[in-house]
Amino acid sequence: MFSPPLAFVVVTLALTCNSAWAASFVNNWDEKFKYECPTNQTLSYVYSTHSNHHEDRRWMFKCCHIESYKTTGCEWTPYLNSFDHVLNYAVPEDRVLIGWFSEHKNKAEDRRHRMLTCNLSK
Numbered sequence: 513m514f515s516p517p518l519a520f521v522v523v524t525l526a527l528t529c530n531s532a533w534a535a536s537f538v539n540n541w542d543e544k545f546k547y548e549c550p551t552n553q554t555l556s557y558v559y560s561t562h563s564n565h566h567e568d569r570r571w572m573f574k575c576c577h578i579e580s581y582k583t584t585g586c587e588w589t590p591y592l593n594s595f596d597h598v599l600n601y602a603v604p605e606d607r608v609l610i611g612w613f614s615e616h617k618n619k620a621e622d623r624r625h626r627m628l629t630c631n632l633s634k
């Protein structure tokens with residue numbers, strides 16, 4: 513089955529970022545996951561690896577605290593893609609990405625995703 517490539521938009525914040533920690537995979541093959549950064553932290557690193565054998569991906573994340581900022585008004589998006597359709601999402605300019613939900617369907621051998629974003633305020 514065809515697995516579409518995964519595209520990420522990377523935004524560089526001109527802010528100091530502290531206390532990232534070592535990451536490990538949050539899901540096993542074909543498993544759903546829901547990952548949320550601790551309060552006041554934002555996602556700073558996303559890694560994903562694909563297996564042709566499993567026709568699936570595993571993910572790992574890191575979070576960090578942006579000095580003197582807090583996260584407010586956090587909301588989950590609806591599903592951002594359908595099974596076997598492209599995921600194409602840009603986090604709104606005034607928000608940061610702090611969480612990710614993903615579930616797998618064996619029939620489609622694909623995933624659909626939701627994301628958690630927040631405002632960043634002083």
Ligand SMILES: *[C@@H]1O[C@H](CO)[C@@H](O)[C@H](O)[C@H]1NC(C)=O
Pocket residue numbers: 551552580581582583634
């Ligand atoms: C989040 O940041 C705000 C503002 O700095 C602070 O008042 C609050 O205690 C923090 N919450 C946590 C759980 O760190």
